[in-house]
Amino acid sequence: MSHFSFIEGPRKDPEKLDAEQRRHEFRELYTGFDLGSARLQADRCLHCGNPYCEWKCPVHNYIPNWLQLIVENRIEEAAAMSHETNTLPEICGRICPQDRLCEGACTLNDGYGAVTIGHLERFITEEAIGRGWHPEAPRRTANGKRVAIVGAGPAGLGCADILNRAGTEVLVFDRYPAVGGLLTFGIPPFKLEKAVIARRAQLLEDMGVRFQLNTEIGKDLSMTQLLTDYDAVFLGMGTYAAKEGGFPGENLPGMIKALPYLIGNVRQLLDLPDPLTPYIDLAGKRVVVLGGGDTAMDCLRTAIRQGAVQVTCAYRRDEENMPGSRREVANAREEGVHFLFNRQPLEILGKDTVSGVRLVETRLGDPDPRGRRHPEMVAGSEQVLAADVVIIAFGFDPSPAPWFAGHGIHLDERGRVLTNAQFQTSNPRVFAGGDMRTGSDLVVTAVDEGRRAANGILDYLGV
Ligand SMILES: Cc1cc2nc3c(=O)[nH]c(=O)nc-3n(C[C@H](O)[C@H](O)[C@H](O)COP(=O)(O)OP(=O)(O)OC[C@H]3O[C@@H](n4cnc5c(N)ncnc54)[C@H](O)[C@@H]3O)c2cc1C
Ligand code: SF4
Known part of the structure; x- marks a missing residue:
């Protein structure tokens, strides 16, 4: 393909439903790329020496590398690479505010139209799954540690993904009847269809993550019980006030x-x-x-x-x-x-x-x-x-649970959970991340927090 693709082929988003039709339906707006359009759009990347898009992406996706794999039609490899840095790539590809993040930092954004990074991130996982690919189950043997996660939102899922890949036994609790946190019970289906989240929950289960839904910690099950049964606990409970x-x-x-x-x-x-x-x-x-x-x-x-x-x-x-x-x-x-x-x-x-x-x-x-x-x-x-x-x-303001104080979990002056750089709260066996730590933010920042907290937990457990 040409070195001047970014000039010869303009930025083009996938087709979206007609506005009049959208007014009556809760379906997602964008149809998604086919392989041909995805390759043309990915080929617009300049491969600048310093990929600003990667720096601006909160999970630091290897964007130019997976764009090149799309161009070469090596989609399964692109999907594997995309999953190295992001637990929910097809979801972030749909609902990240790319204009403020990766695409806002794209060199081509200055006059030529940024590479359509979000839609291409979504395309990679959709196309790979369509070809029968799925994320690898962890190859490592069990490390003998057990961690409970409170909250099946983006932070909890990010944390579960990394812990599970490291061979830790993970059980994710949520008070709701389905996985996803605000992805499911908040963000409307015209931005993110619920089947996409259900499929991701299934992929995580296939990799070894277990979920216990309809279970509110502090009501149906006590934090004391979790601390008895598990080596550590991660809190990813969001902000709801x-x-x-x-x-x-x-x-x-x-x-x-x-x-x-x-x-x-x-x-x-x-x-x-x-x-x-x-x-x-x-x-x-x-x-x-x-x-x-x-x-x-x-x-x-x-x-x-x-x-x-x-x-x-x-x-x-x-x-x-x-x-x-x-x-x-x-x-x-x-x-x-x-x-x-x-x-x-x-x-x-x-x-x-x-x-x-x-x-x-x-x-x-x-x-x-x-x-x-x-x-x-x-x-x-x-x-x-x-x-x-x-x-x-x-x-939303933070909504700390009344039982935090009894377990030595301290808050800042705004009610957010305080942690050190390893996401460890003032109770050494309890870690926290996502909106409850940062205040209301984004799906991708919550995923990032959960993943980094998982590394903090692994360090703490010495595995
Ligand atoms: C309407 C709306 C639209 C948004 N749109 C976007 C968008 O387009 N793009 C974007 O990037 N971000 C968006 N956001 C923000 C994004 O959804 C949040 O930043 C993100 O979901 C935070 O993830 P989290 O895991 O920290 O918390 P949450 O997603 O809130 O998940 C927390 C989970 O913890 C569970 N939980 C809480 N307490 C307990 C308990 N005691 N026991 C068991 N389970 C418990 C909750 O049920 C929930 O499932 C939106 C937010 C809202 C409200
Ligand atoms: S869409 Fe979000 S997760 Fe994906 S590259 Fe851009 S900022 Fe990163």
Whole structure:
């Protein structure tokens, strides 16, 4: 293939479903590459001496190397290499905010269009599995150690993968009835279909990882019991305390919290109803979502698919300063979401139920010492936006379990679990990683934390 592929063949994402069709379906948007398109896109890589994409990828995937293997149609080798650094490559390939990570750092991003790294990462595993490939079960003999993992989200799965490969006996507990954490009970299927996670759980089981679901540690089984039965425990329990707005009217009927809404919708689709997170149908409603992150985008696009008649996102900064993935903002807009930037909510209006939101315009002030520009209210710019339902999606605070203190697990001033560089908590036999340690972040950073914590555990156990 040519040295100038990046000029001769432009960046091209795989086909995606038509926006009108998407408005009625929870299917994934992107169809994925076929072999021919994948090879053409992979061949655009410049193989720059210093691969910035690798540095920017939190798990430091060997990106240029697996791109070259795609070009040479050595897909099974690419898959094996991709699994050396990432436990969930086909999942990260789908839902990482690549524009801020690997693709944002690609040299070609400066004028030519970055290599489509995410879609190609997804392609490798999909194509390899389609050819009958599967990740190798560990070749090492059992090391005689047993580790319990609390939480089957990305952090727990990353940790289980590395421990299992090292010959450790691993049992992953989760309070939910399926593996995946927020991948399953949070992120909607139009970004990540649930069958993809179920297949990954099966691959991990085939490699030797065991799961015990519907088991909440601290309720169904005590931490004391885990510490009796296992040599070490890894906590990957996530962050689940929804941030509040703190404005009047927040408790009116018609106010909805983002995560229970999304979970109720997924449970309905999976036919796994739960009275604690009931299905909320927004068909025919005027919906306003407050917030500008991934969770807000997912609520907006779920409401569209449920048949809401008007769906508006009100965010207090401008579009450039939105925390959500640019790609998902663009997809939301295509699907009919209306965006109101630089708007801060002051009050939820309504008597017996929500009738609207009082908003004020904002402008961004000077950057603070961390470079973040805070919104300042513009006097006299208030407006009322009519709504039947308002969803609050302001993110999540840590939700440490009440039993941490009794086991000597210390927290920082924000409620995140404190660890040393080996991910070891103040209880030497307990390790922690993912959102509960970093605060709410990303799937790929949680995977990275879990994998690195596994190495800390192996060092501690001396195997
Ligand atoms: C709506 C939404 C959309 C998102 N979209 C994206 C995206 O597009 N891209 C991206 O990279 N990131 C996204 N994120 C963030 C990402 O999902 C998280 O950063 C990631 O899942 C964190 O992984 P984790 O393993 O730390 O925690 P979690 O995924 O939260 O997993 C924690 C697990 O621990 C279990 N658990 C907790 N307590 C107990 C207990 N006592 N006993 C047993 N089990 C327990 C929970 O049931 C859960 O399964 C999104 C988050 C949300 C909420
Ligand atoms: S894991 Fe995420 S950041 Fe890393 S290469 Fe894959 S898509 Fe890019």
